[in-house]
Amino acid sequence: MASSTIYHARSISLPSRPHPVAEQLDEQLFRLRSSLSASTSLSVSHGLNSLTDLYTSVDEFLQLPLNQQSLSHNQNEINQVLDGSLSLLDICSASRDALQLSRECLQDVQSALRRRCSGELSITSKATEYLNTRRSVKKAIKKCLKNLKPAIELKDESHATVSLLKDVQAMTADSLKSLVSYIAGSQKSGWSVVAKLINKDVTTSRSTFDDVDAILNSLICQKKSGISSSQMEELRSQISKLETEIEDVDEALECLFRNLVKTRATLLNIFSY
Template sequence: MVGVFRRSLSFPNKPNPNRPSKPTLSRHTRSISLPCRSHPLISQLKDHISELQSWSSTCDSSSAWLVDGLTRLTELHHCLDDTLQLPQTQEALRRQPHYSSVENLLEQFLRFVDVYGIFRGSVLALKEEHSAVEVAIRKRDESRVGLYVKARKRVANEMSKLVNEVRMCTRSSEPVSPNTVNVGDVELAAVVSDVVKVTVMVSVALFNGIALSFGPRKSTTWMNMGMMKKGKVDDQDQGIHEFEQVGVKSLLGLRKKGAEEVKFTLKKMRELEASIEGIETCSERVFRSLINARVALLNTLTS
């Protein structure tokens, strides 16, 4: 009976130590490694890229539309920075022969940083002239209007140059050379390449929109003719609505205008100033995110 009692106290459901099984933990460990096509950060990058491509197809030529695009671009580069910080991503980049692909990507991001640095300087100078001419309008002082008009033309010329400069990023070789042996490397290469392309796309929309708003129509439109075959944003031949509402003609003949007309002009100038400040703030965030991404790439190359 004792033997039977002891058998009744046995636990048949207790896991057998001789047969360990941890399939769930094993699968979870594999899911967080790179390169892996199902990695969540890669999926997030793809989602951001897809959203920006959809954004480009809904162009309405407004400052709000540009602000939205710049905000989405900042989020994309934040996600890219997180991806580049991963040791697995750095290992994948180091597998590229002689680091040539990573060096090329560094050059592309350096160009982006330089371009947005120049843009920030141009916008700052324009804001100063804008504030000065607002004071002149209140005083009906036309002497300052000429300087403001020259400042607008100067900004338009600089934006046209930036369009050509930023386009150089897509004319170089692929940023990361696909490794036919490692599927994860191929996927990473394609995603990073798309990040560069959408960065160029948003940047062209921004610089080109300002150039068209402040510069001569013929010269800027002629420049766009070579772009029309390359994307929906590139064939945009309209300036930014808020920028175009304050034309040069509305600033002339201040002494002959009535009080209501001057008041209306000042209102449009304040709206333009708000639009410029919104774009400036968002472009500053893009600038910082580009620097962070480049630093992450540089750490990969030097570590």
């Protein structure tokens, strides 16, 4: 997936010899930036785990006395970073809510499949509920993306530590947009608006969300002609696959959320000295 964010073309090194943590951050940012620019096939959960590793290094970076001293003298700029962190936390929370809603509705569809003897009406009813939930999810994503873009906008900064934190947030924003595109899917319903808000070239390869959506839409359209056993098996298979993916992504997202909260708390503590 190509990234539209313009990152600072500079080293994060401080005036003195760079600390090993600073060099590690440079390396992690470079790898993440390259993976986004190259549209790699890395899984969404893998990308989130890489972000979590990045924030572990950020926390180490913020513990360095020299960096804490420099940040304490740049409170206006760091206030912008703190504002940005709230929007990142919002999109994380919205994404987790979307995954949880999707998982609950998938379980309802699975329950209907197990009770197929009660008739196909139950299956199509649960399919409709699931697809309605998907539309609600896209509306929630749209709202968060509207708040995300201005808060993460980069400005030229001369201070290396402030500039680093903004680069990290920009990278986080782009990675979360990749997550959003995975959840929203590439189908027409609701996707065009989300794609515009992401404001970048979005890879529209089909996700498992797309596959489940397509099967359920097909079942609804052909309920009068009957649903075949092969369609039922395909639906079970895709739902099982999607549930596994949702679990992996949700676990990775929870770890990232905790690290975002920790970084925000560290910044607030620096200003309380």
